Amino acid sequence: MSRITSTAKKAPAMKIENSKAQMKKGVLEYCILAIISRKDCYVSEIIHELKEAKMIVVEGTLYPLLTRLKNAGLLSYRWEESRQGPPRKYYTLTETGTKYLDEMDESWKELVEAVEWINQKRTPH
């Protein structure tokens, strides 16, 4: 970690916040699919969980992503009335979505292993 910050100081064009955001963005799709795979969710539930996990700070990022996943046929939704407040849009994984998630699971494992393998060889400062 200390290595990353020290290079960031030398090159101000490379902002650590940006890099962090990029990292999170990459796995955000995966997290959304994972959350919905457990049970059908409406947007607020997804948001709540992602915020709790500190995956997102503002909600804005989520909406275009949901629309994209839905357009790609990974998600579908249904409407349900709610006792108070507006009706809720419940998202559910489609068959394609489930297969997609399985592959993402694999890919995630590989990624974690790869990073760990590389980090093992790193000598701490």
Next chain:
Amino acid sequence: MKKMVSINLAGKLFHINEDAYQMLSSYLREVGNKFSGNDRTEILQEIELRMAELFSEMITDKQQVINEGQVKEVIGILGDPKDYEGAGDSHTREESSGMKFNKRLYRDPDNRVLGGVCGGLGAYFNADPVLFRFLFLIVFLVFGTGLIIYLILWLITPEAVTMAQKMEMKGQKFTFEDFKNKARSEYEDVKNHFNRKKGTGHEN
């Protein structure tokens, strides 16, 4: 006493004060500008749903009218319009960079000596109106033409009557000019999302 409007967010009725309405409306428009076509409709619908939910939680018997503070809070939760780009397609970014707001020259009725021309010029150039009054006076006294120029400006510059115009005059981000310039379809779109009903009420 403040003017209040009724809006329809995702099928729910909300009362909101005029300033807060302008803020909300401009926020939705800015976010909407980041997307196009079907995506736009869906994303805006999603946002409206969420807003309706958040506002429902905020409203109490004592505080039934949504105010600017609450709109700010909700916008804070949802995030700045530019945050929406991150997850969207890469090309949405270019479109949005083309969006800018214009400042327009108006006559300022709240800051006038004669017609409010100098007040408006002051707002436009972000300078003290006294400077312009002084300039006009000099040009009048020295060249004798100051008054004519002033009268012409008075004649051709519209007065900032509505709040939107006053915002525009000061260069704040409520460009209703967008409304006029954008295609008819988009106007309809915004109207659908924001069924503004006429309504005036009291708020303490």
